[in-house]
Amino acid sequence: MKIETVILDWAGTAVDFGCFAPVNVFLTIFEDAGVTVTLEEARKPMGMLKIDHIRTMLEMPRIADEWQRVHGQAFTEENVSALYKQFETKLMESLATYTDPIQHVKATVQQLREAGIRIGSTTGYTDSMMEVVTRHAADKGYQPDFLVTPTQVGDKGRPCPFMIFKNMEALGSKATKQVVKVGDTTSDIMEALNAGVWAVGVIIGSSEMGLSEAEFQALTAEEQQQVIAKTKCIFEETGAHYTIETIAELPALIETINERITRI
Known part of the structure:
Protein backbone atom coordinates (compact mmCIF):
# COMPACT_ATOMS: atom_id res chain seq x y z
CA MET A 1 0.00 0.00 0.00
CA PHE A 20 -2.21 38.03 -1.80
CA ALA A 21 -5.36 38.07 -3.96
CA PRO A 22 -7.83 37.67 -1.05
CA VAL A 23 -5.77 39.42 1.64
CA ASN A 24 -5.66 42.74 -0.15
CA VAL A 25 -9.43 42.65 -0.64
CA PHE A 26 -10.14 41.83 3.03
CA LEU A 27 -8.11 44.88 4.06
CA THR A 28 -9.99 47.09 1.57
CA ILE A 29 -13.56 46.06 2.45
CA PHE A 30 -13.00 46.57 6.17
CA GLU A 31 -11.35 49.92 5.56
CA ASP A 32 -14.33 50.95 3.40
CA ALA A 33 -16.56 50.03 6.37
CA GLY A 34 -14.53 52.37 8.63
CA VAL A 35 -12.75 49.58 10.51
CA THR A 36 -9.00 49.21 9.97
CA VAL A 37 -7.74 45.63 10.26
CA THR A 38 -4.16 44.40 10.36
CA LEU A 39 -2.53 42.07 7.86
CA GLU A 40 -2.19 39.49 10.64
CA GLU A 41 -5.93 39.67 11.45
CA ALA A 42 -6.83 39.38 7.77
CA ARG A 43 -4.62 36.30 7.34
CA LYS A 44 -5.57 34.39 10.49
CA PRO A 45 -8.70 32.62 9.10
CA MET A 46 -7.09 32.07 5.68
CA GLY A 47 -8.15 28.93 3.82
CA MET A 48 -11.76 29.08 5.01
CA LEU A 49 -14.75 29.70 2.74
CA LYS A 50 -14.59 33.47 2.27
CA ILE A 51 -17.92 34.37 3.90
CA ASP A 52 -16.86 32.29 6.94
CA HIS A 53 -13.51 34.11 6.86
CA ILE A 54 -15.27 37.51 7.07
CA ARG A 55 -17.51 36.31 9.92
CA THR A 56 -14.48 34.94 11.80
CA MET A 57 -12.70 38.30 11.44
CA LEU A 58 -15.77 40.15 12.77
CA GLU A 59 -15.84 37.78 15.76
CA MET A 60 -12.25 38.68 16.73
CA PRO A 61 -12.57 40.67 19.98
CA ARG A 62 -10.59 43.71 18.79
CA ILE A 63 -12.42 43.95 15.46
CA ALA A 64 -15.80 43.31 17.14
CA ASP A 65 -15.13 46.17 19.61
CA GLU A 66 -14.00 48.50 16.83
CA TRP A 67 -17.08 47.65 14.73
CA GLN A 68 -19.32 48.41 17.72
CA ARG A 69 -17.51 51.72 18.29
CA VAL A 70 -17.71 52.83 14.65
CA HIS A 71 -21.23 51.58 13.86
CA GLY A 72 -22.86 51.95 17.28
CA GLN A 73 -23.91 48.29 17.42
CA ALA A 74 -22.54 44.78 17.16
CA PHE A 75 -22.16 43.33 13.67
CA THR A 76 -25.09 41.39 12.20
CA GLU A 77 -25.41 38.66 9.57
CA GLU A 78 -26.59 41.42 7.21
CA ASN A 79 -23.21 43.11 7.70
CA VAL A 80 -21.46 39.79 6.97
CA SER A 81 -23.46 39.40 3.73
CA ALA A 82 -22.87 43.00 2.66
CA LEU A 83 -19.11 42.73 3.26
CA TYR A 84 -19.02 39.43 1.40
CA LYS A 85 -20.80 40.93 -1.64
CA GLN A 86 -18.17 43.68 -1.77
CA PHE A 87 -15.42 41.09 -1.29
CA GLU A 88 -16.69 38.98 -4.17
CA THR A 89 -16.97 41.96 -6.54
CA LYS A 90 -13.50 43.31 -5.75
CA LEU A 91 -11.83 39.89 -5.79
CA MET A 92 -13.29 39.00 -9.19
CA GLU A 93 -11.82 42.24 -10.58
CA SER A 94 -8.26 41.30 -9.58
CA LEU A 95 -8.27 37.50 -9.39
CA ALA A 96 -6.81 36.74 -12.84
CA THR A 97 -3.65 38.67 -11.87
CA TYR A 98 -2.90 36.20 -9.06
CA THR A 99 -2.84 32.91 -10.97
CA ASP A 100 0.88 32.36 -11.67
Missing part, protein backbone atom coordinates in the same frame (compact mmCIF):
# COMPACT_ATOMS: atom_id res chain seq x y z
CA LYS A 2 1.31 3.47 -0.90
CA ILE A 3 0.26 7.08 -1.57
CA GLU A 4 -2.11 7.21 -4.56
CA THR A 5 -3.51 10.74 -4.30
CA VAL A 6 -2.09 14.17 -3.53
CA ILE A 7 -4.59 16.97 -2.87
CA LEU A 8 -3.20 20.48 -3.26
CA ASP A 9 -4.65 23.74 -2.04
CA TRP A 10 -4.70 26.55 -4.62
CA ALA A 11 -3.75 30.11 -3.54
CA GLY A 12 -0.48 30.14 -1.57
CA THR A 13 0.23 26.48 -2.40
CA ALA A 14 -0.08 25.97 -6.17
CA VAL A 15 -0.56 29.57 -7.41
CA ASP A 16 -0.36 33.13 -6.01
CA PHE A 17 2.89 33.20 -3.96
CA GLY A 18 2.01 34.62 -0.52
CA CYS A 19 -1.73 34.31 -1.17
CA PRO A 101 1.95 28.85 -10.62
CA ILE A 102 4.43 28.94 -7.73
CA GLN A 103 7.97 27.78 -8.51
CA HIS A 104 8.43 23.96 -8.71
CA VAL A 105 4.67 23.25 -8.82
CA LYS A 106 4.40 22.29 -12.50
CA ALA A 107 7.55 20.13 -12.47
CA THR A 108 6.54 18.40 -9.24
CA VAL A 109 3.01 17.65 -10.45
CA GLN A 110 4.51 16.15 -13.62
CA GLN A 111 6.88 14.02 -11.51
CA LEU A 112 4.03 12.78 -9.29
CA ARG A 113 1.89 11.91 -12.32
CA GLU A 114 4.75 9.92 -13.81
CA ALA A 115 4.78 7.94 -10.54
CA GLY A 116 1.07 7.18 -11.03
CA ILE A 117 -0.18 9.62 -8.40
CA ARG A 118 -3.46 11.49 -9.00
CA ILE A 119 -3.65 15.23 -8.27
CA GLY A 120 -6.76 16.56 -6.53
CA SER A 121 -7.39 20.04 -5.18
CA THR A 122 -9.46 21.96 -2.63
CA THR A 123 -9.89 25.69 -2.05
CA GLY A 124 -11.53 28.41 0.03
CA TYR A 125 -12.77 30.06 -3.18
CA THR A 126 -16.28 29.56 -4.60
CA ASP A 127 -17.14 28.03 -8.00
CA SER A 128 -17.33 31.41 -9.75
CA MET A 129 -13.96 32.51 -8.34
CA MET A 130 -12.34 29.23 -9.35
CA GLU A 131 -13.63 29.53 -12.92
CA VAL A 132 -11.27 32.52 -13.27
CA VAL A 133 -8.37 30.89 -11.40
CA THR A 134 -8.50 27.50 -13.15
CA ARG A 135 -8.77 29.04 -16.62
CA HIS A 136 -5.76 31.33 -16.17
CA ALA A 137 -3.68 28.73 -14.28
CA ALA A 138 -4.32 26.18 -17.04
CA ASP A 139 -3.12 28.72 -19.63
CA LYS A 140 0.07 28.97 -17.55
CA GLY A 141 0.53 25.20 -17.42
CA TYR A 142 -1.07 24.10 -14.13
CA GLN A 143 -4.16 21.89 -14.08
CA PRO A 144 -4.90 19.29 -11.38
CA ASP A 145 -7.00 16.22 -12.18
CA PHE A 146 -9.90 17.32 -9.99
CA LEU A 147 -11.15 20.34 -8.04
CA VAL A 148 -13.67 20.63 -5.22
CA THR A 149 -14.88 24.01 -3.95
CA PRO A 150 -16.96 24.66 -0.81
CA THR A 151 -19.90 25.44 -3.16
CA GLN A 152 -19.95 21.75 -4.14
CA VAL A 153 -20.23 20.51 -0.53
CA GLY A 154 -23.06 22.74 0.67
CA ASP A 155 -20.67 25.56 1.67
CA LYS A 156 -19.15 23.31 4.34
CA GLY A 157 -15.58 24.39 3.63
CA ARG A 158 -12.48 24.03 5.79
CA PRO A 159 -11.87 22.89 8.43
CA CYS A 160 -14.60 20.37 7.48
CA PRO A 161 -13.23 17.30 5.64
CA PHE A 162 -15.88 17.02 2.92
CA MET A 163 -13.90 18.53 0.02
CA ILE A 164 -11.17 15.94 0.63
CA PHE A 165 -13.70 13.10 0.71
CA LYS A 166 -15.23 14.29 -2.58
CA ASN A 167 -11.75 14.31 -4.17
CA MET A 168 -11.14 10.79 -2.88
CA GLU A 169 -14.44 9.57 -4.31
CA ALA A 170 -13.82 11.14 -7.72
CA LEU A 171 -10.19 9.99 -7.94
CA GLY A 172 -10.87 6.48 -6.70
CA SER A 173 -8.84 6.67 -3.48
CA LYS A 174 -9.63 3.63 -1.35
CA ALA A 175 -8.02 4.57 1.98
CA THR A 176 -7.34 7.84 3.79
CA LYS A 177 -3.79 6.73 4.61
CA GLN A 178 -3.07 6.70 0.85
CA VAL A 179 -3.90 10.41 0.55
CA VAL A 180 -1.67 13.44 1.22
CA LYS A 181 -3.13 16.93 1.60
CA VAL A 182 -0.71 19.84 1.01
CA GLY A 183 -1.64 23.38 2.03
CA ASP A 184 -0.28 26.71 3.20
CA THR A 185 -2.68 27.59 6.07
CA THR A 186 -3.68 26.16 9.43
CA SER A 187 -7.17 25.62 7.90
CA ASP A 188 -5.59 23.27 5.35
CA ILE A 189 -3.90 21.29 8.09
CA MET A 190 -7.13 21.02 10.10
CA GLU A 191 -9.04 19.95 6.97
CA ALA A 192 -6.52 17.14 6.43
CA LEU A 193 -6.57 16.02 10.07
CA ASN A 194 -10.37 16.01 10.15
CA ALA A 195 -10.36 13.84 7.01
CA GLY A 196 -7.80 11.44 8.51
CA VAL A 197 -5.27 11.96 5.69
CA TRP A 198 -1.59 12.99 5.84
CA ALA A 199 -1.32 16.73 6.57
CA VAL A 200 1.61 18.58 4.98
CA GLY A 201 2.29 22.30 5.36
CA VAL A 202 4.23 24.06 2.58
CA ILE A 203 6.23 27.00 3.93
CA ILE A 204 7.77 29.24 1.26
CA GLY A 205 5.05 31.20 -0.56
CA SER A 206 2.46 30.33 2.07
CA SER A 207 -0.22 32.62 3.43
CA GLU A 208 1.05 31.65 6.87
CA MET A 209 4.47 33.12 6.02
CA GLY A 210 2.70 36.13 4.50
CA LEU A 211 5.51 37.50 2.32
CA SER A 212 5.53 38.27 -1.38
CA GLU A 213 8.22 36.63 -3.50
CA ALA A 214 10.12 39.94 -3.70
CA GLU A 215 9.90 40.44 0.08
CA PHE A 216 11.15 36.90 0.74
CA GLN A 217 14.05 37.23 -1.72
CA ALA A 218 15.02 40.58 -0.16
CA LEU A 219 15.67 38.90 3.22
CA THR A 220 19.14 37.76 4.22
CA ALA A 221 19.71 33.99 4.37
CA GLU A 222 19.50 34.20 8.16
CA GLU A 223 16.21 36.14 8.07
CA GLN A 224 14.79 33.64 5.59
CA GLN A 225 15.63 30.78 7.95
CA GLN A 226 13.94 32.64 10.82
CA VAL A 227 10.63 33.09 8.95
CA ILE A 228 10.82 29.49 7.69
CA ALA A 229 11.33 28.21 11.26
CA LYS A 230 8.47 30.37 12.60
CA THR A 231 6.04 29.14 9.90
CA LYS A 232 7.13 25.52 10.35
CA CYS A 233 6.43 25.82 14.08
CA ILE A 234 2.87 27.12 13.45
CA PHE A 235 2.09 24.18 11.14
CA GLU A 236 3.53 21.67 13.61
CA GLU A 237 1.57 23.19 16.52
CA THR A 238 -1.60 22.82 14.41
CA GLY A 239 -0.80 19.11 14.03
CA ALA A 240 0.83 18.80 10.60
CA HIS A 241 2.45 15.40 10.10
CA TYR A 242 5.17 17.02 7.98
CA THR A 243 6.29 20.38 6.61
CA ILE A 244 8.20 21.11 3.41
CA GLU A 245 9.92 24.35 2.44
CA THR A 246 8.80 24.07 -1.20
CA ILE A 247 6.66 21.69 -3.22
CA ALA A 248 9.87 20.33 -4.82
CA GLU A 249 10.43 18.31 -1.61
CA LEU A 250 7.09 16.51 -1.98
CA PRO A 251 8.15 13.46 -4.07
CA ALA A 252 10.91 12.57 -1.57
CA LEU A 253 8.49 13.10 1.33
CA ILE A 254 5.99 10.74 -0.31
CA GLU A 255 8.71 8.06 -0.38
CA THR A 256 9.18 8.62 3.38
CA ILE A 257 5.43 8.33 3.99
CA ASN A 258 5.28 5.16 1.86
CA GLU A 259 7.95 3.59 4.07
CA ARG A 260 5.90 4.53 7.14
CA ILE A 261 2.75 3.00 5.64
CA THR A 262 4.49 -0.34 5.13
CA ARG A 263 5.32 -0.36 8.85
CA ILE A 264 1.80 0.52 10.03
Whole structure:
Protein backbone atom coordinates (compact mmCIF):
# COMPACT_ATOMS: atom_id res chain seq x y z
CA MET A 1 0.00 0.00 0.00
CA LYS A 2 1.31 3.47 -0.90
CA ILE A 3 0.26 7.08 -1.57
CA GLU A 4 -2.11 7.21 -4.56
CA THR A 5 -3.51 10.74 -4.30
CA VAL A 6 -2.09 14.17 -3.53
CA ILE A 7 -4.59 16.97 -2.87
CA LEU A 8 -3.20 20.48 -3.26
CA ASP A 9 -4.65 23.74 -2.04
CA TRP A 10 -4.70 26.55 -4.62
CA ALA A 11 -3.75 30.11 -3.54
CA GLY A 12 -0.48 30.14 -1.57
CA THR A 13 0.23 26.48 -2.40
CA ALA A 14 -0.08 25.97 -6.17
CA VAL A 15 -0.56 29.57 -7.41
CA ASP A 16 -0.36 33.13 -6.01
CA PHE A 17 2.89 33.20 -3.96
CA GLY A 18 2.01 34.62 -0.52
CA CYS A 19 -1.73 34.31 -1.17
CA PHE A 20 -2.21 38.03 -1.80
CA ALA A 21 -5.36 38.07 -3.96
CA PRO A 22 -7.83 37.67 -1.05
CA VAL A 23 -5.77 39.42 1.64
CA ASN A 24 -5.66 42.74 -0.15
CA VAL A 25 -9.43 42.65 -0.64
CA PHE A 26 -10.14 41.83 3.03
CA LEU A 27 -8.11 44.88 4.06
CA THR A 28 -9.99 47.09 1.57
CA ILE A 29 -13.56 46.06 2.45
CA PHE A 30 -13.00 46.57 6.17
CA GLU A 31 -11.35 49.92 5.56
CA ASP A 32 -14.33 50.95 3.40
CA ALA A 33 -16.56 50.03 6.37
CA GLY A 34 -14.53 52.37 8.63
CA VAL A 35 -12.75 49.58 10.51
CA THR A 36 -9.00 49.21 9.97
CA VAL A 37 -7.74 45.63 10.26
CA THR A 38 -4.16 44.40 10.36
CA LEU A 39 -2.53 42.07 7.86
CA GLU A 40 -2.19 39.49 10.64
CA GLU A 41 -5.93 39.67 11.45
CA ALA A 42 -6.83 39.38 7.77
CA ARG A 43 -4.62 36.30 7.34
CA LYS A 44 -5.57 34.39 10.49
CA PRO A 45 -8.70 32.62 9.10
CA MET A 46 -7.09 32.07 5.68
CA GLY A 47 -8.15 28.93 3.82
CA MET A 48 -11.76 29.08 5.01
CA LEU A 49 -14.75 29.70 2.74
CA LYS A 50 -14.59 33.47 2.27
CA ILE A 51 -17.92 34.37 3.90
CA ASP A 52 -16.86 32.29 6.94
CA HIS A 53 -13.51 34.11 6.86
CA ILE A 54 -15.27 37.51 7.07
CA ARG A 55 -17.51 36.31 9.92
CA THR A 56 -14.48 34.94 11.80
CA MET A 57 -12.70 38.30 11.44
CA LEU A 58 -15.77 40.15 12.77
CA GLU A 59 -15.84 37.78 15.76
CA MET A 60 -12.25 38.68 16.73
CA PRO A 61 -12.57 40.67 19.98
CA ARG A 62 -10.59 43.71 18.79
CA ILE A 63 -12.42 43.95 15.46
CA ALA A 64 -15.80 43.31 17.14
CA ASP A 65 -15.13 46.17 19.61
CA GLU A 66 -14.00 48.50 16.83
CA TRP A 67 -17.08 47.65 14.73
CA GLN A 68 -19.32 48.41 17.72
CA ARG A 69 -17.51 51.72 18.29
CA VAL A 70 -17.71 52.83 14.65
CA HIS A 71 -21.23 51.58 13.86
CA GLY A 72 -22.86 51.95 17.28
CA GLN A 73 -23.91 48.29 17.42
CA ALA A 74 -22.54 44.78 17.16
CA PHE A 75 -22.16 43.33 13.67
CA THR A 76 -25.09 41.39 12.20
CA GLU A 77 -25.41 38.66 9.57
CA GLU A 78 -26.59 41.42 7.21
CA ASN A 79 -23.21 43.11 7.70
CA VAL A 80 -21.46 39.79 6.97
CA SER A 81 -23.46 39.40 3.73
CA ALA A 82 -22.87 43.00 2.66
CA LEU A 83 -19.11 42.73 3.26
CA TYR A 84 -19.02 39.43 1.40
CA LYS A 85 -20.80 40.93 -1.64
CA GLN A 86 -18.17 43.68 -1.77
CA PHE A 87 -15.42 41.09 -1.29
CA GLU A 88 -16.69 38.98 -4.17
CA THR A 89 -16.97 41.96 -6.54
CA LYS A 90 -13.50 43.31 -5.75
CA LEU A 91 -11.83 39.89 -5.79
CA MET A 92 -13.29 39.00 -9.19
CA GLU A 93 -11.82 42.24 -10.58
CA SER A 94 -8.26 41.30 -9.58
CA LEU A 95 -8.27 37.50 -9.39
CA ALA A 96 -6.81 36.74 -12.84
CA THR A 97 -3.65 38.67 -11.87
CA TYR A 98 -2.90 36.20 -9.06
CA THR A 99 -2.84 32.91 -10.97
CA ASP A 100 0.88 32.36 -11.67
CA PRO A 101 1.95 28.85 -10.62
CA ILE A 102 4.43 28.94 -7.73
CA GLN A 103 7.97 27.78 -8.51
CA HIS A 104 8.43 23.96 -8.71
CA VAL A 105 4.67 23.25 -8.82
CA LYS A 106 4.40 22.29 -12.50
CA ALA A 107 7.55 20.13 -12.47
CA THR A 108 6.54 18.40 -9.24
CA VAL A 109 3.01 17.65 -10.45
CA GLN A 110 4.51 16.15 -13.62
CA GLN A 111 6.88 14.02 -11.51
CA LEU A 112 4.03 12.78 -9.29
CA ARG A 113 1.89 11.91 -12.32
CA GLU A 114 4.75 9.92 -13.81
CA ALA A 115 4.78 7.94 -10.54
CA GLY A 116 1.07 7.18 -11.03
CA ILE A 117 -0.18 9.62 -8.40
CA ARG A 118 -3.46 11.49 -9.00
CA ILE A 119 -3.65 15.23 -8.27
CA GLY A 120 -6.76 16.56 -6.53
CA SER A 121 -7.39 20.04 -5.18
CA THR A 122 -9.46 21.96 -2.63
CA THR A 123 -9.89 25.69 -2.05
CA GLY A 124 -11.53 28.41 0.03
CA TYR A 125 -12.77 30.06 -3.18
CA THR A 126 -16.28 29.56 -4.60
CA ASP A 127 -17.14 28.03 -8.00
CA SER A 128 -17.33 31.41 -9.75
CA MET A 129 -13.96 32.51 -8.34
CA MET A 130 -12.34 29.23 -9.35
CA GLU A 131 -13.63 29.53 -12.92
CA VAL A 132 -11.27 32.52 -13.27
CA VAL A 133 -8.37 30.89 -11.40
CA THR A 134 -8.50 27.50 -13.15
CA ARG A 135 -8.77 29.04 -16.62
CA HIS A 136 -5.76 31.33 -16.17
CA ALA A 137 -3.68 28.73 -14.28
CA ALA A 138 -4.32 26.18 -17.04
CA ASP A 139 -3.12 28.72 -19.63
CA LYS A 140 0.07 28.97 -17.55
CA GLY A 141 0.53 25.20 -17.42
CA TYR A 142 -1.07 24.10 -14.13
CA GLN A 143 -4.16 21.89 -14.08
CA PRO A 144 -4.90 19.29 -11.38
CA ASP A 145 -7.00 16.22 -12.18
CA PHE A 146 -9.90 17.32 -9.99
CA LEU A 147 -11.15 20.34 -8.04
CA VAL A 148 -13.67 20.63 -5.22
CA THR A 149 -14.88 24.01 -3.95
CA PRO A 150 -16.96 24.66 -0.81
CA THR A 151 -19.90 25.44 -3.16
CA GLN A 152 -19.95 21.75 -4.14
CA VAL A 153 -20.23 20.51 -0.53
CA GLY A 154 -23.06 22.74 0.67
CA ASP A 155 -20.67 25.56 1.67
CA LYS A 156 -19.15 23.31 4.34
CA GLY A 157 -15.58 24.39 3.63
CA ARG A 158 -12.48 24.03 5.79
CA PRO A 159 -11.87 22.89 8.43
CA CYS A 160 -14.60 20.37 7.48
CA PRO A 161 -13.23 17.30 5.64
CA PHE A 162 -15.88 17.02 2.92
CA MET A 163 -13.90 18.53 0.02
CA ILE A 164 -11.17 15.94 0.63
CA PHE A 165 -13.70 13.10 0.71
CA LYS A 166 -15.23 14.29 -2.58
CA ASN A 167 -11.75 14.31 -4.17
CA MET A 168 -11.14 10.79 -2.88
CA GLU A 169 -14.44 9.57 -4.31
CA ALA A 170 -13.82 11.14 -7.72
CA LEU A 171 -10.19 9.99 -7.94
CA GLY A 172 -10.87 6.48 -6.70
CA SER A 173 -8.84 6.67 -3.48
CA LYS A 174 -9.63 3.63 -1.35
CA ALA A 175 -8.02 4.57 1.98
CA THR A 176 -7.34 7.84 3.79
CA LYS A 177 -3.79 6.73 4.61
CA GLN A 178 -3.07 6.70 0.85
CA VAL A 179 -3.90 10.41 0.55
CA VAL A 180 -1.67 13.44 1.22
CA LYS A 181 -3.13 16.93 1.60
CA VAL A 182 -0.71 19.84 1.01
CA GLY A 183 -1.64 23.38 2.03
CA ASP A 184 -0.28 26.71 3.20
CA THR A 185 -2.68 27.59 6.07
CA THR A 186 -3.68 26.16 9.43
CA SER A 187 -7.17 25.62 7.90
CA ASP A 188 -5.59 23.27 5.35
CA ILE A 189 -3.90 21.29 8.09
CA MET A 190 -7.13 21.02 10.10
CA GLU A 191 -9.04 19.95 6.97
CA ALA A 192 -6.52 17.14 6.43
CA LEU A 193 -6.57 16.02 10.07
CA ASN A 194 -10.37 16.01 10.15
CA ALA A 195 -10.36 13.84 7.01
CA GLY A 196 -7.80 11.44 8.51
CA VAL A 197 -5.27 11.96 5.69
CA TRP A 198 -1.59 12.99 5.84
CA ALA A 199 -1.32 16.73 6.57
CA VAL A 200 1.61 18.58 4.98
CA GLY A 201 2.29 22.30 5.36
CA VAL A 202 4.23 24.06 2.58
CA ILE A 203 6.23 27.00 3.93
CA ILE A 204 7.77 29.24 1.26
CA GLY A 205 5.05 31.20 -0.56
CA SER A 206 2.46 30.33 2.07
CA SER A 207 -0.22 32.62 3.43
CA GLU A 208 1.05 31.65 6.87
CA MET A 209 4.47 33.12 6.02
CA GLY A 210 2.70 36.13 4.50
CA LEU A 211 5.51 37.50 2.32
CA SER A 212 5.53 38.27 -1.38
CA GLU A 213 8.22 36.63 -3.50
CA ALA A 214 10.12 39.94 -3.70
CA GLU A 215 9.90 40.44 0.08
CA PHE A 216 11.15 36.90 0.74
CA GLN A 217 14.05 37.23 -1.72
CA ALA A 218 15.02 40.58 -0.16
CA LEU A 219 15.67 38.90 3.22
CA THR A 220 19.14 37.76 4.22
CA ALA A 221 19.71 33.99 4.37
CA GLU A 222 19.50 34.20 8.16
CA GLU A 223 16.21 36.14 8.07
CA GLN A 224 14.79 33.64 5.59
CA GLN A 225 15.63 30.78 7.95
CA GLN A 226 13.94 32.64 10.82
CA VAL A 227 10.63 33.09 8.95
CA ILE A 228 10.82 29.49 7.69
CA ALA A 229 11.33 28.21 11.26
CA LYS A 230 8.47 30.37 12.60
CA THR A 231 6.04 29.14 9.90
CA LYS A 232 7.13 25.52 10.35
CA CYS A 233 6.43 25.82 14.08
CA ILE A 234 2.87 27.12 13.45
CA PHE A 235 2.09 24.18 11.14
CA GLU A 236 3.53 21.67 13.61
CA GLU A 237 1.57 23.19 16.52
CA THR A 238 -1.60 22.82 14.41
CA GLY A 239 -0.80 19.11 14.03
CA ALA A 240 0.83 18.80 10.60
CA HIS A 241 2.45 15.40 10.10
CA TYR A 242 5.17 17.02 7.98
CA THR A 243 6.29 20.38 6.61
CA ILE A 244 8.20 21.11 3.41
CA GLU A 245 9.92 24.35 2.44
CA THR A 246 8.80 24.07 -1.20
CA ILE A 247 6.66 21.69 -3.22
CA ALA A 248 9.87 20.33 -4.82
CA GLU A 249 10.43 18.31 -1.61
CA LEU A 250 7.09 16.51 -1.98
CA PRO A 251 8.15 13.46 -4.07
CA ALA A 252 10.91 12.57 -1.57
CA LEU A 253 8.49 13.10 1.33
CA ILE A 254 5.99 10.74 -0.31
CA GLU A 255 8.71 8.06 -0.38
CA THR A 256 9.18 8.62 3.38
CA ILE A 257 5.43 8.33 3.99
CA ASN A 258 5.28 5.16 1.86
CA GLU A 259 7.95 3.59 4.07
CA ARG A 260 5.90 4.53 7.14
CA ILE A 261 2.75 3.00 5.64
CA THR A 262 4.49 -0.34 5.13
CA ARG A 263 5.32 -0.36 8.85
CA ILE A 264 1.80 0.52 10.03
